[in-house]
Amino acid sequence: MNENIKVIKGGICTVSGVKAGxxxxxxxxxxxxxxxxxxxxxxxxxxxxxxxxxxxxKNIMENNTLSAIVANSGNANCFTGTQGEEDCKEIxxxxxxxxxxxxxxxxxxxxxxxxxxxxxxxxNKLIDEIKLENxxxxxxxxxxxIMTTDTVHKEYAVEIQLNNDDKVxxxxxxxxxxxxxxxxxxxxxxxxxxxxxxxKNLLKQSLKKAADKSFNMVVVDGDESxxxxxxxxxxxxxDVTDDEGLDPNFQEGLEYLCIQLAKMMAxxxxxxxxxxxxxxxxxxxxxxxxxxxxxxVSSPLVKSAIFGCDPNWGRIxxxxxxxxxxxxxxxxxxxxxxxxxxxxxxxxxxxxxxxxTKYLKKAEKIMxxxxxxxxxxxxxxxxxxxxxxxxLTCEYVKINAEYTx
Amino acid sequence: MNENIKVIKGGICTVSGVKAGxxxxxxxxxxxxxxxxxxxxxxxxxxxxxxxxxxxxKNIMENNTLSAIVANSGNANCFTGTQGEEDCKEIxxxxxxxxxxxxxxxxxxxxxxxxxxxxxxxxNKLIDEIKLENxxxxxxxxxxxIMTTDTVHKEYAVEIQLNNDDKVxxxxxxxxxxxxxxxxxxxxxxxxxxxxxxxKNLLKQSLKKAADKSFNMVVVDGDESxxxxxxxxxxxxxDVTDDEGLDPNFQEGLEYLCIQLAKMMAxxxxxxxxxxxxxxxxxxxxxxxxxxxxxxVSSPLVKSAIFGCDPNWGRIxxxxxxxxxxxxxxxxxxxxxxxxxxxxxxxxxxxxxxxxTKYLKKAEKIMxxxxxxxxxxxxxxxxxxxxxxxxLTCEYVKINAEYTx
Numbered sequence: 096m097n098e099n100i101k102v103i104k105g106g107i108c109t110v111s112g113v114k115a116g117x118x119x120x121x122x123x124x125x126x127x128x129x130x131x132x133x134x135x136x137x138x139x140x141x142x143x144x145x146x147x148x149x150x151x152x153k154n155i156m157e158n159n160t161l162s163a164i165v166a167n168s169g170n171a172n173c174f175t176g177t178q179g180e181e182d183c184k185e186i187x188x189x190x191x192x193x194x195x196x197x198x199x200x201x202x203x204x205x206x207x208x209x210x211x212x213x214x215x216x217x218x219n220k221l222i223d224e225i226k227l228e229n230x231x232x233x234x235x236x237x238x239x240x241i242m243t244t245d246t247v248h249k250e251y252a253v254e255i256q257l258n259n260d261d262k263v264x265x266x267x268x269x270x271x272x273x274x275x276x277x278x279x280x281x282x283x284x285x286x287x288x289x290x291x292x293x294x295k296n297l298l299k300q301s302l303k304k305a306a307d308k309s310f311n312m313v314v315v316d317g318d319e320s321x322x323x324x325x326x327x328x329x330x331x332x333x334d335v336t337d338d339e340g341l342d343p344n345f346q347e348g349l350e351y352l353c354i355q356l357a358k359m360m361a362x363x364x365x366x367x368x369x370x371x372x373x374x375x376x377x378x379x380x381x382x383x384x385x386x387x388x389x390x391x392v393s394s395p396l397v398k399s400a401i402f403g404c405d406p407n408w409g410r411i412x413x414x415x416x417x418x419x420x421x422x423x424x425x426x427x428x429x430x431x432x433x434x435x436x437x438x439x440x441x442x443x444x445x446x447x448x449x450x451x452t453k454y455l456k457k458a459e460k461i462m463x464x465x466x467x468x469x470x471x472x473x474x475x476x477x478x479x480x481x482x483x484x485x486x487l488t489c490e491y492v493k494i495n496a497e498y499t500x
Numbered sequence: 501m502n503e504n505i506k507v508i509k510g511g512i513c514t515v516s517g518v519k520a521g522x523x524x525x526x527x528x529x530x531x532x533x534x535x536x537x538x539x540x541x542x543x544x545x546x547x548x549x550x551x552x553x554x555x556x557x558k559n560i561m562e563n564n565t566l567s568a569i570v571a572n573s574g575n576a577n578c579f580t581g582t583q584g585e586e587d588c589k590e591i592x593x594x595x596x597x598x599x600x601x602x603x604x605x606x607x608x609x610x611x612x613x614x615x616x617x618x619x620x621x622x623x624n625k626l627i628d629e630i631k632l633e634n635x636x637x638x639x640x641x642x643x644x645x646i647m648t649t650d651t652v653h654k655e656y657a658v659e660i661q662l663n664n665d666d667k668v669x670x671x672x673x674x675x676x677x678x679x680x681x682x683x684x685x686x687x688x689x690x691x692x693x694x695x696x697x698x699x700k701n702l703l704k705q706s707l708k709k710a711a712d713k714s715f716n717m718v719v720v721d722g723d724e725s726x727x728x729x730x731x732x733x734x735x736x737x738x739d740v741t742d743d744e745g746l747d748p749n750f751q752e753g754l755e756y757l758c759i760q761l762a763k764m765m766a767x768x769x770x771x772x773x774x775x776x777x778x779x780x781x782x783x784x785x786x787x788x789x790x791x792x793x794x795x796x797v798s799s800p801l802v803k804s805a806i807f808g809c810d811p812n813w814g815r816i817x818x819x820x821x822x823x824x825x826x827x828x829x830x831x832x833x834x835x836x837x838x839x840x841x842x843x844x845x846x847x848x849x850x851x852x853x854x855x856x857t858k859y860l861k862k863a864e865k866i867m868x869x870x871x872x873x874x875x876x877x878x879x880x881x882x883x884x885x886x887x888x889x890x891x892l893t894c895e896y897v898k899i900n901a902e903y904t905x
Contacts, residue, residue: 141822141824142818142821142822143820143821143822143823143824143825143826143827143829144817144818144820144821144827144829145821145829173814174814174817174829174849174851176830176849176850208814209814209815209817209818210813210814210817210846210851320818320822321817321818321821395800395896395900396900399896399897399899399900399901400900400901402897402901403900403901403902405901405902408615409578409579409613409614409615410614412549412579412614412615412726413547413549413614413725413726415548415549416547416548416549416550416726417546417547417548417725418548419546419548420548421548422548422549424548424549424550424579425581441615444579444581445581446579446615487897487900488897489894489897489898491800491804491897492804492807492892492893492894492896492897493894494804495800495801495804495805495808496804496805496807496808496810497808497810
């Protein structure tokens with residue numbers, strides 16, 4: 096890890112000027128985040144069915160700076176037609192009035208059941224009751240208010256020392272456990288920073304790059320939602336650019352924060368008992384490494400084997416093969432680790448982890464851990480990518496057989 | 501169904517001149533099929549990791565007519581290096597000697613664990629012991645010998661009346677339950693027919709077309725195997741071509757047989773309690789309909805909902821949306837049926853199956869059945885495609901957490 100990046104306590108409120116509040120009523124929750132008029136950028140779902148709040152937020156962000164975000168859990172306000180759009184506007188107006196800002200300065204996000212009318216009486220009541228403040232508790236309450244099947248709330252913050260010795264903070268909250276696929280399915284993530292990046296394109300690229308290395312590499316079940324929003328708010332206190340562009344420490348810090356939040360989502364995958372990381376090395380292009388890493392981390396057979404503590408490299412090999420990327424089948428190495436110990440299973444396509452070998456014994460011991468990392472080396476180039484996921488368990492099936500999305 | 505296609509008893513031995521035999525020893529099984537020198541064609545795995553038997557069969561089929569097929573279960577002979585290739589040749593030679601044919605006339609297929617040396621002593625013993633005959637029992641024994649996690653053996657046969665009133669037969673056996681994805685993962689299927697098709701390209705196209713409508717539309721878990729083989733043997737008794745090409749009744753009969761075998765595989769999906777069929781209509785291209793149908797039938801969330809008897813059209817909509825195909829979100833209809841009753845859930849993007857409605861009540865009743873069909877209409881064109889699958893259950897996870905592939 097870059098020594099200029101320091102993990103600090105808190106979440107979105109670690110940035111001065113950011114106030115937040117969150118509240119729940121049974122399965123419904125609302126959080127509001129307010130901040131001085133800020134340059135902001137977002138990454139949104141690529142699902143062709145787009146929920147009303149996502150449409151609304153994309154629209155207003157094209158031409159406006161933001162001053163607030165409102166997000167609710169329990170209802171996705173998706174596939175709800177004109178009524179859904181009206182409900183969306185009503186919520187945005189209520190929050191803008193509460194905060195005394197223009198309604199085109201308020202972004203909105205929703206997560207929950209698809210195709211049901213928003214429970215406007217409950218949402219309005221919650222908006223009314225929320226108290227905003229700048230505190231770690233307020234960040235935590237916000238993170239809790241947007242949870243759906245999440246079992247833990249998710250927040251993270253870092254402080255970064257720039258090359259010019261200035262310090263800048265980044266904090267984030269997010270939610271997401273199921274329907275998480277490449278391209279950030281059903282996740283909401285709000286990130287604040289006191290950084291100043293005047294060039295909107297540079298800001299957009301910076302977030303896109305961080306999302307591609309983190310949220311877009313998380314796979315829980317391969318389904319992608321209609322409601323994903325990742326928003327980055329820059330309050331503009333600390334300039335993180337110089338003549339050459341963005342300070343690399345800022346970019347690394349943002350990526351580090353996004354990866355930590357993405358890992359939290361993967362580890363909290365619906366029904367998951369284990370966190371799975373897959374690092375693919377030695378491909379010709381970065382895209383090849385990404386596709387192979389996702390292919391392995393998405394494989395129901397690999398995921399079931401992880402659940403069963405079975406060092407089943409045959410399924411890993413099969414997932415490499417059906418990814419569609421050209422590989423040299425006669426030169427592949429596979430290893431696994433638990434972040435402490437590492438063992439080779441296959442070396443240059445020679446199988447080491449036969450029955451009765453020390454390799455298999457060690458592998459079986461490693462597989463009993465909560466965090467498993469798979470390494471694949473393909474010897475075709477120098478590119479690399481890492482994907483994040485979890486095991487597939489009976490509990491996942493139970494949760495999703497019983498929960499109406 | 502085309503009235504010229506008649507379902508008949510039996511499997512591969514329904515075709516005269518075809519002899520078969522199968523035998524098991526614990527988790528290992530071998531089947532041998534012999535026939536007069538026949539024009540044949542095949543469809544093989546698209547996985548980049550290809551098992552030794554698949555390579556061997558592809559090679560010999562390029563330049564030779566076949567006289568026999570040998571297949572084993574219990575060991576995939578994949579990722580087994582030079583040793584695997586030698587074992588492959590040894591098996592082919594043993595069978596060719598037994599049948600007194602040339603070794604380049606024997607195709608070979610394997611299914612089972614990846615990366616383990618073939619148990620040649622057991623395989624050779626079984627080859628020795630097999631008795632071949634032309635009978636329904638022999639077909640059934642063969643189908644049973646190639647089973648792995650299959651819970652039932654799979655065979656089917658049809659008799660087709662051609663336009664010139666001649667009759668032709670087609671029979672098949674297959675295995676496959678897990679790792680079944682688009683492009684026929686871990687399935688072996690051997691089809692015999694007394695049809696005569698002199699043009700090898702026409703024969704190849706005919707099988708490819710049938711596979712695309714059947715085996716390539718089956719999704720159990722999205723994993724694809726290294727060992728898939730689908731072989732079609734034509735003994736050449738009944739000419740099924742005329743000046744205009746292939747008799748359409750023959751093609752329909754072949755497709756019908758393949759779809760029936762594909763449905764058996766889907767229904768026998770690992771841990772499955774329900775058979776799922778998804779018909780997508782009204783797309784601009786056939787490819788669009790295929791992609792959307794597969795997207796729905798593969799969705800872990802849709803599959804979990806089917807297991808939970810939940811008519812969760814929201815997840816169906818989400819799977820349509822993330823398929824990547826351009827659709828009109830304001831004009832989608834969704835219905836479900838149990839092959840007897842049908843109910844609309846969403847009509848022209850208006851939700852009918854609200855809580856408390858007769859639609860939802862009827863839908864909940866339908867969802868309790870063993871066979872569920874989902875209909876999606878997109879109103880963008882006149883193309884259609886159907887995909888086959890099953891529910892996702894705890895049992896699937898258990899089987900694959902404990903079974904070493």
